[in-house]
Amino acid sequence: MFGEFTEALFSIFFIETLINGLLLGGVLALLSLGLNLIFGVIDVVWICYAEIIMLGMYTIFFLHVEGGLPLIVAAAGGIGVTALLGWMTHRFVIAYLLDAAPINQLLATGGLLFFFQGAAMVAFGIEFRNLGISLGSLAITEDIYLSWTRLSSFTIAAGVVVVLYLFLKRSYLGAAIRAISQDREIMVLMGVNTKRLYLLTSMIGGGLAGLAAILLALQYDIHPFIGLSFGPITFVICVMGGLGNLVGGFLAAFIFSELITIGGYFADLEWGYVMAFVFFITAMFIRPEGLFQKKS
Amino acid sequence: MLTLTNIVAGYGGFRALFNISLNVTAGEAVAVIGPNGAGKTTLMRVISGLIPAESGAIDMEGVSVLDTAPYGIINMGIAHVPENRRLFGRMSVEDNLRMGCFTPQFRDRFEERKTFVYELFPRMKERRNQMAGTLSGGEQQMCAIGRALMSDPRILLMDEPSAGLAPVIVQQVFSLIERIRADGLTVLIVEQNVKQVLRVVNRAYVLESGRLKMEGSAAELLESPAIQKSFMGM
Amino acid sequence: MNNSFSIIAIGAALLVFPLLGFGGYPLHLVIVILIWSFAYTAWSIMGRFGLVSLGHGAFMAIGGYVTALLWNELGLSPWFGIPTALLCAALVAIIVGYPCFRFRIIGHYFALVTLALSEVVRQVTMATRDITGGSLGYTPERHGDGWSVWAIQFPDDRVVFYYIALAVWAGGIVIWRLVDQSMERYALEAISEDEDASAAVGVKVTREKLKITVLSAVMTAFSGAIYCQYQLFISPDTIGGVGISLQIVFAVVVGGIYSALGPTVGAIITLLLAEVLRIWVGTAEVCISEKICLNVAGIPLLVYGIMLIVFIIFLPKGIVGTIADKWAKRAATMKREQTFRAEGS
Numbered sequence: 001m002f003g004e005f006t007e008a009l010f011s012i013f014f015i016e017t018l019i020n021g022l023l024l025g026g027v028l029a030l031l032s033l034g035l036n037l038i039f040g041v042i043d044v045v046w047i048c049y050a051e052i053i054m055l056g057m058y059t060i061f062f063l064h065v066e067g068g069l070p071l072i073v074a075a076a077g078g079i080g081v082t083a084l085l086g087w088m089t090h091r092f093v094i095a096y097l098l099d100a101a102p103i104n105q106l107l108a109t110g111g112l113l114f115f116f117q118g119a120a121m122v123a124f125g126i127e128f129r130n131l132g133i134s135l136g137s138l139a140i141t142e143d144i145y146l147s148w149t150r151l152s153s154f155t156i157a158a159g160v161v162v163v164l165y166l167f168l169k170r171s172y173l174g175a176a177i178r179a180i181s182q183d184r185e186i187m188v189l190m191g192v193n194t195k196r197l198y199l200l201t202s203m204i205g206g207g208l209a210g211l212a213a214i215l216l217a218l219q220y221d222i223h224p225f226i227g228l229s230f231g232p233i234t235f236v237i238c239v240m241g242g243l244g245n246l247v248g249g250f251l252a253a254f255i256f257s258e259l260i261t262i263g264g265y266f267a268d269l270e271w272g273y274v275m276a277f278v279f280f281i282t283a284m285f286i287r288p289e290g291l292f293q294k295k296s
Numbered sequence: 297m298l299t300l301t302n303i304v305a306g307y308g309g310f311r312a313l314f315n316i317s318l319n320v321t322a323g324e325a326v327a328v329i330g331p332n333g334a335g336k337t338t339l340m341r342v343i344s345g346l347i348p349a350e351s352g353a354i355d356m357e358g359v360s361v362l363d364t365a366p367y368g369i370i371n372m373g374i375a376h377v378p379e380n381r382r383l384f385g386r387m388s389v390e391d392n393l394r395m396g397c398f399t400p401q402f403r404d405r406f407e408e409r410k411t412f413v414y415e416l417f418p419r420m421k422e423r424r425n426q427m428a429g430t431l432s433g434g435e436q437q438m439c440a441i442g443r444a445l446m447s448d449p450r451i452l453l454m455d456e457p458s459a460g461l462a463p464v465i466v467q468q469v470f471s472l473i474e475r476i477r478a479d480g481l482t483v484l485i486v487e488q489n490v491k492q493v494l495r496v497v498n499r500a501y502v503l504e505s506g507r508l509k510m511e512g513s514a515a516e517l518l519e520s521p522a523i524q525k526s527f528m529g530m
Numbered sequence: 531m532n533n534s535f536s537i538i539a540i541g542a543a544l545l546v547f548p549l550l551g552f553g554g555y556p557l558h559l560v561i562v563i564l565i566w567s568f569a570y571t572a573w574s575i576m577g578r579f580g581l582v583s584l585g586h587g588a589f590m591a592i593g594g595y596v597t598a599l600l601w602n603e604l605g606l607s608p609w610f611g612i613p614t615a616l617l618c619a620a621l622v623a624i625i626v627g628y629p630c631f632r633f634r635i636i637g638h639y640f641a642l643v644t645l646a647l648s649e650v651v652r653q654v655t656m657a658t659r660d661i662t663g664g665s666l667g668y669t670p671e672r673h674g675d676g677w678s679v680w681a682i683q684f685p686d687d688r689v690v691f692y693y694i695a696l697a698v699w700a701g702g703i704v705i706w707r708l709v710d711q712s713m714e715r716y717a718l719e720a721i722s723e724d725e726d727a728s729a730a731v732g733v734k735v736t737r738e739k740l741k742i743t744v745l746s747a748v749m750t751a752f753s754g755a756i757y758c759q760y761q762l763f764i765s766p767d768t769i770g771g772v773g774i775s776l777q778i779v780f781a782v783v784v785g786g787i788y789s790a791l792g793p794t795v796g797a798i799i800t801l802l803l804a805e806v807l808r809i810w811v812g813t814a815e816v817c818i819s820e821k822i823c824l825n826v827a828g829i830p831l832l833v834y835g836i837m838l839i840v841f842i843i844f845l846p847k848g849i850v851g852t853i854a855d856k857w858a859k860r861a862a863t864m865k866r867e868q869t870f871r872a873e874g875s
Contacts (some may be wrong), residue, residue, distance in 0.1 A: 119832050122825055236649075
């Protein structure tokens with residue numbers, strides 16, 4: 001049995017799995033970016049983030065498949081809708097709870113979770129939808145095939161991370177967003193309208209969800225409750241990387257995705273998730289503030 | 297330039313300022329001195345919009361400050377160096393300066409003002425890419441002052457610039473303030489270190505338990521036996 | 531005096547309720563409300579001390595699945611299966627809780643760790659689908675055709691289960707009361723105010739937190755087991771998962787977290803509302819135009835979500851809590867007026 005194990009470990013398929021893990025990591029990293037941005041700046045966790053992504057996926061589906069619009073346009077529409085949803089989440093829910101207990105903020109976004117699920121069910125029904133786009137695979141060697149969808153997801157995710165990084169480092173708004181997470185109170189002295197900055201950050205967070213929606217829509221079916229399948233993973237990645245830590249979340253995403261894919265290689269996919277979650281729970285005990293958070 | 301009339305302010309149910317009236321004319325340097333808990337910081341925060349005033353008026357060159365949204369006050373030319381510096385610790389010195397001229401009104405002049413501030417504080421230029429949180433106390437104060445200067449303010453509000461600094465550093469900070477004053481910048485300083493601050497200002501008010509007890513020129517106050525006894529332990 | 535009388539009156543009403551001939555459906559509703567009330571009460575026992583768990587679905591699932599699995603696979607009667615399930619829940623609570631409390635994981639982080647736990651249990655259920663049936667659900671095997679005390683199955687006869695559910699629910703309230711009047715309650719309140727200060731005065735923080743967590747977990751698991759025996763069907767999403775975990779928290783928020791009957795009030799309101807909406811709205815597809823058809827089955831969920839947001843923003847203390855507040859204020863005002871009058875005359 002051990003011999004089988006080592007054989008499996010060094011097989012070409014394991015290497016393919018590792019690479020696939022990296023590619024999945026790209027998508028998960030993107031998922032965690034928006035959540036981390038919002039938490040880092042506004043100090044709230046949107047439990048409904050995955051549901052916003054789900055609504056973005058539906059938007060893309062309807063614009064492209066039912067509406068016949070080119071995928072690029074549908075994608076832009078998806079991002080627009082999710083950015084708007086992000087804005088609305090802050091404007092109509094979070095803004096009233098900025099001084100409430102953190103757990104109340106969490107629960108309110110939980111209410112939004114149900115609201116979005118219900119709305120999706122009403123508007124779109126419960127059949128599984130699919131974008132129906134298959135991009136085929138790229139053969140790296142004779143035996144290793146990587147799906148184009150996964151590859152483009154990774155590339156887009158990496159690109160977005162770079163763009164976001166540049167935005168935060170080089171632009172005035174980016175500087176303000178970085179600053180407000182460090183000292184909210186004196187932003188007023190810099191002439192910053194904190195309310196508007198929060199709304200802008202929420203919009204960006206929503207927009208990032210839209211981007212994630214595009215990537216996920218290319219690979220998975222769309223259903224009102226799919227948020228429940230990648231929501232918890234996203235939170236866990238963010239917490240593991242240190243809530244609010246963009247770089248930490250990014251790295252944690254890759255650790256996680258490798259665990260999931262490797263676990264899925266040796267056993268059922270679900271065991272991969274179990275492994276990842278158990279790793280998370282264990283990691284929490286070793287480093288409660290997140291694996292990559294600098295101890296302040 | 298800046299006039300406060302009968303300002304009453306506080307926190308929640310607690311009143312910290314009672315009918316404060318003072319003024320600063322263009323080109324002047326004015327200090328507000330007083331013991332701990334007198335309300336000096338509250339005064340600064342009311343002027344810069346961090347806390348609202350219960351009643352009274354604040355006038356900046358003819359425009360009412362209390363009627364302006366707090367985030368618009370910097371556009372009136374009022375820049376505030378907060379108590380304890382309040383730098384953005386995980387951002388570079390230069391990024392902190394950048395935040396000083398954040399509003400569109402000031403952004404175009406970033407390069408020009410940056411050069412000005414670096415000339416004033418060469419050490420800031422050396423450390424421009426260093427994270428502000430890693431600077432020494434004195435350097436942080438310089439950085440905070442520099443940040444406030446980025447918007448080329450009409451009046452500079454300084455809240456306890458000597459707080460938490462070693463005496464040698466405090467000397468340096470006040471020398472810097474003198475240099476800034478040399479260009480004719482209007483300044484309102486709130487300070488506990490009476491000896492140092494009276495060196496650099498024209499006039500001063502004495503604030504005690506939320507009320508103005510005395511007013512006079514710096515020279516007068518330095519001579520005053522009451523001041524010498526209360527604040528300079530003589 | 532008033533209180534005891536009303537308690538006896540309500541108690542009597544509850545006892546004779548099934549015999550009043552209301553029929554199967556209302557009885558079913560009440561049973562479901564009673565069982566969930568017990569689950570919500572179980573959660574609130576730790577929730578009221580600031581230990582907000584978003585993963586109690588995990589314990590409910592453990593309670594239901596372990597009992598059912600032991601019955602089907604090993605023929606172990608629920609009389610032994612349920613205690614085993616409770617033991618499992620306690621173990622899980624300790625394994626996850628101990629490090630959490632030892633390393634001071636609180637607030638957001640604690641909530642998300644419990645969320646992860648809920649997910650782990652759900653994923654394990656799915657991964658072992660060959661045994662557990664995965665998302666298709668699991669059914670305990672019928673033992674004979676009718677009643678079976680040995681198997682704790684009383685299909686087709688709601689009356690017996692009504693009394694079981696009533697006893698369980700009442701037991702939950704009693705336990706809540708006992709905790710409320712215990713020394714541990716003050717220790718836990720101190721801990722939730724300031725952990726460091728409590729530790730400094732000698733409160734064994736980790737142990738107290740662990741005790742209340744295990745109690746809450748075991749009670750919740752019990753509710754899962756009872757639910758399984760009643761419905762004779764469980765699935766990962768009806769007895770566990772994030773949705774259930776959130777549902778538990780919300781019902782308590784709506785009803786009120788600091789009172790014994792708060793969770794029950796929350797259960798009545800949320801479950802009745804869901805039921806009313808479900809019936810009223812139906813499951814039809816309503817087509818506005820040729821291409822746009824709406825599935826009204828989602829409306830209850832939608833309304834549920836809005837309701838919860840509204841409650842969090844405007845009534846964070848829940849219905850019972852807000853009313854209790856108002857009464858307290860009124861009592862204080864009346865007392866002040868009385869004192870004025872007394873002093874004036």
